[in-house]
Amino acid sequence: METLLAAIIDKRPKSRVTIKPDQHVFRGERVPLRCDIDADGVSSWKYNWYKGETEGSGVSQHSDEVTLTVSEKAQTVLSVSPQTWLTEGDPVTLNCAVTGSSTGWTFSWFTVSSSVNTYKRVRYEPLSDSRRGAGGKHTVSSADLKHTGVYVCAAERGNPAYETLYSNKQPLWVTGVSPPVSLIIRPNRTQHFTLVSLSLSCEDQSNSDRWTVRRYTESWGPEDCSSFYGGSQTGSTCTISSTSTLDTGVYWCQSESGEEYHPVNITVHFGVILESPVHPVTEGETLTLRCLYDYVSPPILSADFYKDGSLVQNQTTEMIIPTVSKSHEGFYNCKHTARGESPKSWISVRGSRSESQISVLKILTSVLAACPYLLVTVVLIYKCCRMRSKTPE
Structure with missing residues (x-):
């Protein structure tokens, strides 16, 4: 049964x-x-x-x-691949994902407005091509200076639409191959001690005063030099009277029309710092790194040097790479057994100028060499056409 x-x-x-x-x-x-x-x-x-x-x-x-x-409320996470520091022409992808969920989302993309009002309220400006569907990726095949900025993303799904919170802020910095202005930093390094004076100048070939020094920090977002704590701008030079760790951020030169050039990552640290070049190193040049500590004289320490987290040289007062190549690009820092460890600094390597000039010269030489043959061919074709027109039918 x-x-x-x-x-x-x-x-x-x-x-x-x-x-x-x-x-x-x-x-x-x-x-x-x-x-x-x-x-x-x-x-x-x-x-x-x-x-x-x-x-x-x-x-x-x-x-x-x-x-x-x-x-609880859905949270989006924004990341960048392959890296946040780029040279003009490099590809880059922004990746947006909803934590713990991947189905049915439509993503939108925004930049943090560079104009912040008196109350430090941040505004998000949608990108012109902000809606990217369900893929969660915003890809730029060839980075341009205009892509420099701070990005966020958000997502929505359903009808009526359910919207997530904005993601974390993700900076993206693009360095020009030959920018019209250079950000000169004194002292000439990217890492600095606390409680010291720091000078930043925007210098172009005409020595004009049309540039403003601006920065982006995690604490305050984007702001002008005159808004920095202890900051003042005279002409195109910004001076911070006494540095603090809150001054850590990305600094750049901005034109009167709002164009942003030559971003530089500056770190202010209490303790050991790495002395590294501000500007990209050209292939074939010599790169010298030192480990500094403000409370010894001279301030140079014998330390271990690391690239991308791996030890490359130990117990030396300076690390020297006599002939730099693209493979040397990466994050560097130093560590002293008693004094501590420095922050990491990104060292960028650009192509050799001489190689570029040789390539251009080769092209010009080839064109000039071919010109006589092209000229003779044109003359012969012209004469042939005239002879045919004069031949009686």
């Missing part, structure tokens, strides 16, 4: 539950639950819904259990 009853029950149609857009949803999000029954000969069903239990009345079999997870 029990076997017959089980066979009858097994022949009953089975219901199926689906949840859209995902089994992981967020507080405040609209969640449609759908129950379907695949059965022939029956046009209408009465549906009963159960939460956390399997008993109830009905003719069909119960569906399999489906877990619905509800979290």
